[in-house]
Amino acid sequence: xxxxxxxxxxxxxxxxxxxxxxxxxxxxxxxxxxxxxxxxxxxxxxxxxxxxxxxxxxxxxxxxxxxxxxxxxxxxxxxxxxxxxxxxxxxxxxxxxxxxxxxxxxxxxxxxxxxxxxxxxxxxxxxxxxxxxxxxxxxxxxxxxxxxxxxxxxxxxxxxxxxxxxxxxxxxxxxxxxxxxxxxxxxxxxxxxxxxxxxxxxxxxxxxxxxxxxxxxxxxxxxxxxxxxxxxxxxxxxxxxxxxxxxx
Amino acid sequence: xxxxxxxxxxxxxxxxxxxxxxxxxxxxxxxxxxxxxxxxxxxxxxxxxxxxxxxxxxxxxxxxxxxxxxxxxxxxxxxxxxxxxxxxxxxxxxxxxxxxxxxxxxxxxxxxxxxxxxxxxxxxxxxxxxxxxxxxxxxxxxxxxxxxxxxxxxxxxxxxxxxxxxxxxxxxxxxxxxxxxxxxxxxxxxxxxxxxxxxxxxxxxxxxxxxxxxxxxxxxxxxxxxxxxxxxxxxxxxxxxxxxxxxxxxxxxxxxxxxxxxxxxxxxxxxxxxxxxxxxxxxxxxxxxxxxxxxxxxxxxxxxxxxxxxxxxxxxxxxxxxxxxxxxxxxxxxxxxxxxxxxxxxxxxxxxxxxxxxxxxxxxxxxxxxxxxxxxxxxxxxxxxxxxxxxxxxxxxxxxxxxxxxxxxxxxxxxxxxxxxxxxxxxxxxxxxxxxxxxxxxxxxxxxxxxxxxxxxxxxxxxxxxxxxxxxxxxxxxxxxxxxxxxx
Numbered sequence: 001x002x003x004x005x006x007x008x009x010x011x012x013x014x015x016x017x018x019x020x021x022x023x024x025x026x027x028x029x030x031x032x033x034x035x036x037x038x039x040x041x042x043x044x045x046x047x048x049x050x051x052x053x054x055x056x057x058x059x060x061x062x063x064x065x066x067x068x069x070x071x072x073x074x075x076x077x078x079x080x081x082x083x084x085x086x087x088x089x090x091x092x093x094x095x096x097x098x099x100x101x102x103x104x105x106x107x108x109x110x111x112x113x114x115x116x117x118x119x120x121x122x123x124x125x126x127x128x129x130x131x132x133x134x135x136x137x138x139x140x141x142x143x144x145x146x147x148x149x150x151x152x153x154x155x156x157x158x159x160x161x162x163x164x165x166x167x168x169x170x171x172x173x174x175x176x177x178x179x180x181x182x183x184x185x186x187x188x189x190x191x192x193x194x195x196x197x198x199x200x201x202x203x204x205x206x207x208x209x210x211x212x213x214x215x216x217x218x219x220x221x222x223x224x225x226x227x228x229x230x231x232x233x234x235x236x237x238x239x240x241x242x243x244x245x246x247x248x
Numbered sequence: 249x250x251x252x253x254x255x256x257x258x259x260x261x262x263x264x265x266x267x268x269x270x271x272x273x274x275x276x277x278x279x280x281x282x283x284x285x286x287x288x289x290x291x292x293x294x295x296x297x298x299x300x301x302x303x304x305x306x307x308x309x310x311x312x313x314x315x316x317x318x319x320x321x322x323x324x325x326x327x328x329x330x331x332x333x334x335x336x337x338x339x340x341x342x343x344x345x346x347x348x349x350x351x352x353x354x355x356x357x358x359x360x361x362x363x364x365x366x367x368x369x370x371x372x373x374x375x376x377x378x379x380x381x382x383x384x385x386x387x388x389x390x391x392x393x394x395x396x397x398x399x400x401x402x403x404x405x406x407x408x409x410x411x412x413x414x415x416x417x418x419x420x421x422x423x424x425x426x427x428x429x430x431x432x433x434x435x436x437x438x439x440x441x442x443x444x445x446x447x448x449x450x451x452x453x454x455x456x457x458x459x460x461x462x463x464x465x466x467x468x469x470x471x472x473x474x475x476x477x478x479x480x481x482x483x484x485x486x487x488x489x490x491x492x493x494x495x496x497x498x499x500x501x502x503x504x505x506x507x508x509x510x511x512x513x514x515x516x517x518x519x520x521x522x523x524x525x526x527x528x529x530x531x532x533x534x535x536x537x538x539x540x541x542x543x544x545x546x547x548x549x550x551x552x553x554x555x556x557x558x559x560x561x562x563x564x565x566x567x568x569x570x571x572x573x574x575x576x577x578x579x580x581x582x583x584x585x586x587x588x589x590x591x592x593x594x595x596x597x598x599x600x601x602x603x604x605x606x607x608x609x610x611x612x613x614x615x616x617x618x619x620x621x622x623x624x625x626x627x628x629x630x631x632x633x634x635x636x637x638x639x640x641x642x643x644x645x646x647x648x649x650x651x652x653x654x655x656x657x658x659x660x661x662x663x664x665x666x667x668x669x670x671x672x673x674x675x676x677x678x679x680x681x682x683x684x685x686x687x688x689x690x691x692x693x694x695x696x697x698x699x700x701x702x703x704x705x706x707x708x709x710x711x712x713x714x715x716x717x718x719x720x721x722x723x724x725x726x727x728x729x730x731x732x733x734x735x736x
């Protein structure tokens with residue numbers, strides 16, 4: 001079997017590696033928790049299960065606690081080890097990622113909260129629910145893949161997933177148009193449809209955060225900041241960068 | 249072979265020294281010539297040794313073997329032979345390893361070999377499909393980083409997992425696939441993670457449970473109606489044969505109702521998730537006398553001798569209704585399935601590592617072939633008898649489930665002809681010793697414990713002579729029962 005060079009395993013001080021790896025593991029555990037929150041929030045919303053919604057909203061404090069914990073550990077490692085170059089990028093990337101993950105947790109809670117609030121409305125229309133479910137699955141997959149890319153520091157995958165975000169946007173727009181036709185047909189559905197619209201909005205925001213995660217992956221792995229660029233430009237910049245490095 | 253090489257070397261020595269010696273004698277300087285000849289021979293040997301060394305250094309390839317004479321040639325041959333042998337061995341091992349890997353690849357379950365820190369060392373094809381783990385690309389990555397479900401995280405970090413312990417998660421590749429994941433430690437710090445697709449199994453289980461629950465529910469109402477009408481048809485002017493028939497209908501409807509109720513209880517036990525908040529401290533010793541009384545009344549005229557020994561100082565953290573149904577069924581079971589006059593002892597006592605409820609009888613016992621299956625639904629050890637004695641066939645299944653839901657386990661021990669012992673063992677974390685408590689030291693706010701502490705004196709007394717009293721009460725009860733039967 002071949003030994004793979006982990007970007008986390010190239011220090012003489014193995015304890016340093018251990019610390020970095022421990023933080024990364026915590027970050028991904030936080031990611032796992034957030035993924036589950038999203039899953040349960042979505043399930044609660046689609047099934048109208050207020051118990052599940054309440055349980056998942058209550059669990060949000062765990063996500064917040066993990067954010068604080070990781071934040072503190074990152075600060076400590078910066079203070080103690082004074083990392084440079086690649087290590088600094090890893091730590092900065094993780095610091096930024098936890099903020100996004102925490103926001104994902106908050107957005108997921110919005111889904112759960114939507115079912116807790118007392119409502120005497122009739123159950124959801126199937127077509128609306130299906131639209132939201134499709135969007136939800138797409139976003140879930142995107143978040144999952146983004147975290148996988150983070151675990152593997154896989155730039156290729158990260159760029160591919162970031163591209164998905166625009167597709168989620170399109171899907172969200174289509175859903176909005178569908179909602180508008182519902183409202184126009186029967187104004188009595190306004191409240192219900194608006195509730196679903198907010199949930200769709202939360203899902204769309206989660207996709208944005210997942211894209212941010214992908215950008216941090218590229219930043220950590222390649223040292224290139226691709227924020228606020230079109231993805232094609234980002235890819236071109238990356239390729240130029242790697243060719244430059246090869247020429248040297 | 250080595251002796252031949254030895255002779256060759258000896259002849260070489262002689263062949264060099266003898267002519268040199270003779271020539272030396274001829275020219276008058278034998279010592280010098282002999283020394284010169286030996287020097288030549290030594291030089292030749294050194295040259296051969298150097299060539300051998302050089303050949304070994306470049307990897308001892310057989311196609312570049314030096315042609316060496318005598319003992320040195322033997323060395324080369326020997327090394328070549330050994331190399332050939334080890335190459336064959338390596339090929340064989342590699343073939344074996346490859347076959348082994350191919351076998352593991354073909355496994356339908358996902359298999360991942362993990363190192364000491366749970367880092368991925370190897371994974372098969374199914375692991376890619378079910379878990380999204382790529383054997384080559386993900387080597388060295390810790391498994392928690394890819395299987396991020398919080399349940400896996402806490403499972404991996406539980407020390408001391410039991411053999412059957414596993415965790416169910418949705419597949420990261422497809423949320424519709426339900427996976428059963430377990431980690432088996434082996435070797436030095438190695439772990440094997442197995443992921444099995446159990447979606448079909450779970451679906452089947454759900455279908456079956458739902459079916460049973462729905463059918464039982466649907467049968468309930470018609471049975472109540474049938475029974476109601478049958479019981480109200482007590483016109484004395486009807487011919488006797490019709491009256492008998494109606495009585496039979498009423499009896500059988502009551503039996504079916506009992507079965508349906510048991511089935512519903514059972515499916516509730518199976519379907520409802522265990523709710524840890526529902527558990528409370530239960531003073532078991534206070535529950536038992538009532539159950540013994542009920543069982544005695546069930547015995548009616550068959551005269552079972554029931555005795556109770558309950559330690560009032562031990563309480564159990566459990567759901568009271570479930571305990572009621574478990575223990576009650578166990579005691580009734582003993583009455584129903586033993587011949588008249590059997591002595592039945594109910595014991596609630598401390599044991600090593602917790603507490604135990606034992607129901608012992610000195611009846612006919614259970615044949616060993618029935619023991620493993622006796623807790624199955626509708627399993628009848630004796631096809632004729634239990635139906636006659638009025639059991640539903642679900643009692644022990646209920647007991648097993650109810651006890652398991654409260655952290656305990658049911659053990660049945662029996663020898664034919666020597667009675668049977670049904671024991672519900674509960675672990676120490678579920679057991680509280682009221683004897684250790686003073687009313688003052690009981691945690692504030694835990695009213696149940698304080699209450700039970702106050703009750704201790706009373707129930708201990710009850711426990712001490714509960715046997716006699718239960719007997720007495722039971723007799724009273726059966727007496728009143730009889731009276732009720734006589735009164736139309």
